[in-house]
Amino acid sequence: SKTNLYLTEADQFSARNYKPLPVVLERGEGVWVWDVDGNRYLDMLSAYSALNQGHRHPAIMAAAAEQMEKLTLTSRAFHNDQMGPFVRELCEATGYEKALPMNTGAEAVETAIKAVRKWGYQVKGVPEGKAEIIVCENNFHGRTTTVVGFSSEDQYREGFGPFTPGFVLVPYGDIDAFEAAVTANTVGFLVEPLQGEGGVVVPPEGYLRRTAEVCRERRIAFMGDEIQTGLGRTGRLFCCEWEDVRPDVLIVGKALGGGVYPVSAAIADAEIMDVFQPGDHGSTFGGNPLGAAIGRASLRVILEERLSERSDELGAWFAGRLREIDSPHVEEIRGRGLMIGVVIKESSGTARPFCEALQARGMLAKETHHQVIRFAPPLTIDRETLEDALVDIEAVLTD
Numbered sequence: 001s002k003t004n005l006y007l008t009e010a011d012q013f014s015a016r017n018y019k020p021l022p023v024v025l026e027r028g029e030g031v032w033v034w035d036v037d038g039n040r041y042l043d044m045l046s047a048y049s050a051l052n053q054g055h056r057h058p059a060i061m062a063a064a065a066e067q068m069e070k071l072t073l074t075s076r077a078f079h080n081d082q083m084g085p086f087v088r089e090l091c092e093a094t095g096y097e098k099a100l101p102m103n104t105g106a107e108a109v110e111t112a113i114k115a116v117r118k119w120g121y122q123v124k125g126v127p128e129g130k131a132e133i134i135v136c137e138n139n140f141h142g143r144t145t146t147v148v149g150f151s152s153e154d155q156y157r158e159g160f161g162p163f164t165p166g167f168v169l170v171p172y173g174d175i176d177a178f179e180a181a182v183t184a185n186t187v188g189f190l191v192e193p194l195q196g197e198g199g200v201v202v203p204p205e206g207y208l209r210r211t212a213e214v215c216r217e218r219r220i221a222f223m224g225d226e227i228q229t230g231l232g233r234t235g236r237l238f239c240c241e242w243e244d245v246r247p248d249v250l251i252v253g254k255a256l257g258g259g260v261y262p263v264s265a266a267i268a269d270a271e272i273m274d275v276f277q278p279g280d281h282g283s284t285f286g287g288n289p290l291g292a293a294i295g296r297a298s299l300r301v302i303l304e305e306r307l308s309e310r311s312d313e314l315g316a317w318f319a320g321r322l323r324e325i326d327s328p329h330v331e332e333i334r335g336r337g338l339m340i341g342v343v344i345k346e347s348s349g350t351a352r353p354f355c356e357a358l359q360a361r362g363m364l365a366k367e368t369h370h371q372v373i374r375f376a377p378p379l380t381i382d383r384e385t386l387e388d389a390l391v392d393i394e395a396v397l398t399d
């Protein structure tokens with residue numbers, strides 16, 4: 001098969017920093033992808049929710065093609081006619097005063113950290129060099145050296161130190177532990193409203209609301225990492241809405257680029273964002289006209305096609321159907337909207353063989369944190385396709 005040739009090549013000529021399923025894709029459309037041997041698969045991962053709008057959404061492709069004919073990159077040394085409309089539309093959709101566009105998620109997280117630290121010194125009055133940001137165990141915020149430095153996952157850190165100081169780890173979902181970790185020097189609380197990479201972990205009811213209240217009382221910036229959970233994935237435009245929380249800094253990425261191009265942003269009101277002076281921070285590609293045009297189209301598709309509502313309805317129904325499957329292997333089904341984790345019992349081994357069995361049946365899903373199969377299809381999926389998927393999932397889970 002052609003597949004083996006590609007697998008060997010990637011293995012020989014690249015770093016082995018991933019262990020992908022042995023499938024080589026060459027085409028995608030909507031919820032479907034095809035491999036180099038002509039097999040079709042349902043994409044149940046959506047590139048970790050970067051494909052909420054599906055593969056090659058026509059409106060996003062058209063915006064990209066149109067912009068490619070005009071202007072693709074200026075750098076921020078000059079203005080371009082796409083970035084202004086992009087940040088305005090992003091602010092209008094999210095209800096904030098300012099947005100700073102970047103490319104990857106990790107860069108947007110770094111941007112948020114820099115903004116909040118500087119805000120802590122300049123506005124809150126924390127002594128220079130003393131700013132602390134509280135983060136959660138089992139977090140995932142990206143792979144830069146600063147970000148992995150506050151991971152609780154040993155493998156993410158091992159061999160990559162020394163790390164950036166100033167981060168305090170607390171258990172996720174524990175309000176008392178969070179309150180106990182707050183000091184006069186706490187400037188930010190960086191949190192995923194639902195931990196995706198951590199295994200689709202939904203925090204206890206009230207956790208986001210209460211921590212946000214403490215942040216308000218103690219003048220701490222609540223930094224919501226919605227890179228994976230945002231833009232409709234969990235059945236709301238942003239997952240924090242489940243508890244009526246408005247983060248002080250909203251971090252978005254992944255689906256903001258519609259699966260076409262890396263586009264991310266840190267979003268906040270002027271009190272925080274205005275700490276940046278010319279030269280303080282930057283990115284050659286951040287806010288480039290191609291990315292901005294794609295970002296605008298990606299956002300428009302989420303809103304106009306009501307993908308949050310779709311995710312809410314289909315996700316609740318799909319999770320219900322998954323719970324009806326009488327499987328000896330399943331410990332729990334959890335999640336929100338179309339971000340659903342099927343937790344495999346330790347006694348049944350890891351989730352990996354289940355993902356391989358799903359692949360053999362024409363469905364691509366990826367295990368996360370050893371025991372969890374994550375189902376996160378493009379939000380454009382329909383009920384009929386999910387009905388068909390349930391037949392295969394039931395077969396694999398009851399085998």
Ligand SMILES: *Cc1c(COP(=O)(O)O)cnc(C)c1O
Pocket residue numbers: 048103104105106107109140141142143192196197225226227228229253254
């Ligand atoms: C994917 C992800 C990131 C990192 O995004 P990259 O584009 O891979 O740098 C950060 N935070 C969360 C919650 C993510 O899911």
